[in-house]
Amino acid sequence: MTVDFNDYFWGEKNNGFDVLYHNMKYGLVASKEMTDFFRERSNIEESNSKMMTKLANKAGSGCIHGTFAPVWAVLKGSAERLSSLHLQMVQKITELVKDITKYAEELHKKHKAVKEEEAGTLEAVQAMQASTHAVQKAKELYTSRMQEIEKLKKDNCSPKDLEKAETKLRKQHDDYRNLVEKHNPIKMEFERRMTSTCKRFQDIEEAHLKQMREFLTTYIELLQTNHDMVGQVHTEFKRQFVEMTVDKLLEQFVLNKYTGLEKPG
């Protein structure tokens, strides 16, 4: 199903324009919220990068004596690599935030232009709403005049009173007819303008959502790439660790700390 705004924003109150106009403005809100969201996401990465550097330093200050010393070097290297991956992520998200901020600024300008250019539709909507209201009121008044006459007839009122009421009814009928005649071109103008405005708002919305989805697609790619690289750090860490068997650690210790190979003569 492909949606067509032109099918959905009519209705008795003629406030489809209002809904579509506000929706367009919410698009700007969403783009600003998206920059906030990614800024927060970038803060998380920055904090992670700092904490990983701290962790690397902790591993680096691990006891350099004893058999376990080489393991600290591996833990340090791994934490350092994670720290730098988080920092990379900060940089990438920051670029993304810049792009979205730029987009939001352009969107804001675009919305201002749309507001001006759609002023005619807004007037047509207001005219339509006012005219619809007036026709409705006139119709109601005409109906109540009719009921008045029927009541007078039923109550056998004087011919003078009846004539007075019939004059009022005729006047109301003329008013009603005049309003209906005026209403028709207003309605046509409204329909004409709304049809093109619906299309315009749909075009704007489609372009906006397409752009927002592109930002998110970039974000998802960043997440995925970063996640893969973190996985590689873990895999490399595991590989190095697996190689550090007990025998290898003892061997390294002995090479560094042996005191002499010959027993006392």
Next chain:
Amino acid sequence: MTVDFNDYFWGEKNNGFDVLYHNMKYGLVASKEMTDFFRERSNIEESNSKMMTKLANKAGSGCIHGTFAPVWAVLKGSAERLSSLHLQMVQKITELVKDITKYAEELHKKHKAVKEEEAGTLEAVQAMQASTHAVQKAKELYTSRMQEIEKLKKDNCSPKDLEKAETKLRKQHDDYRNLVEKHNPIKMEFERRMTSTCKRFQDIEEAHLKQMREFLTTYIELLQTNHDMVGQVHTEFKRQFVEMTVDKLLEQFVLNKYTGLEKPG
């Protein structure tokens, strides 16, 4: 190559015991440093969990109007799942830290026992060092007495002086021989004790490294499992996002916000 401590911790200064004893103590230091390292690692996860909850709340407070609203729900869900994965990691690492802390306490007791039980070897080492030193000194003195006599002969000294020097030489020779005789059993005792102590320290070290490697293996498994689950959250997020096409978002918007299907009559 399988290392045998018994091949490496001899040498002139007889301080192999000292090196091995200190290395054992460094094992306790390493186990404490490991708890510190993992505590710090757990702090990182905890901080991440909190920041992800904050991020989820930010996504949750995203504008509920407009076409983009459904995307915030997906971003929120994803951040919440990541937050809970980090919290899981906190719990798992905390368990690991408990295990290592317990191990470190037991290791401390074990080291105390080893210190007491190896007191005999320490005495044998000190006796060996003292005896080696004394033999060395006596040998040097004997050599200098010999040089003295040769000098006297060269200088044509009196027979009386020569006789006096030769008496001294004989006395020094006796001292030297006595020390060498005493040294032999000391050396044998030292060698006997050091042979069994080397084996003992090697057993202790092997068991310690095996245990430390097991802790790290557990940690690597935690990292791996957590990394895989984070990957699943990303994949699920991507899947949900791919389904949210521009058409789907417009469709959902229209269903929620349409004002009427019929144009004014």
